Amino acid sequence: MRRPDLHLHTLASDGKYDVWQVARMVQRADVTLFSITDHDTMAALPEAADAAYERGLAFLPGVEISTEGDEEVHVLGYGVRYDDPALNAFFQKMRQNRIDRVRETGRKLAALGMELPIDEIIAGAGSSVGRPHLAREMVRRGYAKDTVEAFDRFMGRGKPAFAPRFTPGAPEAIALLKSRGVVPVLAHPGEIRWPLDCLLQKLDEWQEAGLMGLEVYHPANRGHYADWDAIARKRGLIVTGGSDFHGEGANHGQIGETIQEWPGALSDAWKLYRIAQKS
Numbered sequence: 176m177r178r179p180d181l182h183l184h185t186l187a188s189d190g191k192y193d194v195w196q197v198a199r200m201v202q203r204a205d206v207t208l209f210s211i212t213d214h215d216t217m218a219a220l221p222e223a224a225d226a227a228y229e230r231g232l233a234f235l236p237g238v239e240i241s242t243e244g245d246e247e248v249h250v251l252g253y254g255v256r257y258d259d260p261a262l263n264a265f266f267q268k269m270r271q272n273r274i275d276r277v278r279e280t281g282r283k284l285a286a287l288g289m290e291l292p293i294d295e296i297i298a299g300a301g302s303s304v305g306r307p308h309l310a311r312e313m314v315r316r317g318y319a320k321d322t323v324e325a326f327d328r329f330m331g332r333g334k335p336a337f338a339p340r341f342t343p344g345a346p347e348a349i350a351l352l353k354s355r356g357v358v359p360v361l362a363h364p365g366e367i368r369w370p371l372d373c374l375l376q377k378l379d380e381w382q383e384a385g386l387m388g389l390e391v392y393h394p395a396n397r398g399h400y401a402d403w404d405a406i407a408r409k410r411g412l413i414v415t416g417g418s419d420f421h422g423e424g425a426n427h428g429q430i431g432e433t434i435q436e437w438p439g440a441l442s443d444a445w446k447l448y449r450i451a452q453k454s
């Protein structure tokens with residue numbers, strides 16, 4: 176039986192481990208089909224395929240795109256090809272936007288008397304540099320007592336050093352993935368803080384744009400699995416699930432942890448795998 180975990184992060188974005196370490200942990204957790212879904216990058220995918228092959232595991236290459244409307248929405252894409260030119264150009268643009276935002280935030284912080292070594296921070300953080308990196312440096316320098324304060328007082332929306340981020344909207348990301356033969360899936364709907372009727376309306380819009388699946392079995396949906404499962408199946412959306420593993424931290428799941436509560440894991444994951452391979 177294939178035990179799936181379709182949502183894992185590595186060092187290529189904000190995970191704590193490289194793909195070789197993740198593949199070893201995947202095997203130890205008795206997961207037999209896994210997907211690497213780093214934020215806005217496919218950098219780990221070639222090695223992930225090697226690591227999966229080496230351990231005899233089934234692997235589905237993925238990505239998790241951050242999109243922005245009035246709420247940050249994450250869109251998973253399954254069956255990406257790491258050398259896809261259109262997707263690479265898209266992620267390159269997103270990376271540049273991240274860097275531009277960090278620089279803009281840095282300028283605003285400097286104007287408030289908080290100097291930060293922006294170039295060093297960008298060089299050290301790699302492709303997924305963002306405000307958390309600035310927040311940690313602010314704490315180190317005593318500008319904020321912790322990273323929460325760095326956001327609440329300075330960098331959060333409506334605060335003096337807030338700089339808007341230029342990210343694609345969800346429909347744009349969904350349509351792009353679909354056009355590249357990738358299966359677009361809405362990540363962790365339980366993390367989106369809209370009223371349900373509003374979210375369902377958005378789902379109509381996103382399905383119109385090409386959305387094909389809903390990540391039902393994610394730790395953020397715990398306690399509401401049956402509801403999301405019913406919503407997905409009623410709409411003809413593929414049901415997916417994964418731990419969102421980043422490391423041992425408390426904010427995300429541990430590898431394989433949602434499988435026990437996912438009654439259709441085997442058939443749902445197979446359906447996704449088959450469609451993602453074909454398209």
Ligand SMILES: [Zn+2]
Nearest residue numbers: 239249362363
């Ligand atoms: Zn996410």
Ligand SMILES: [Zn+2]
Nearest residue numbers: 182184239419
């Ligand atoms: Zn994630």
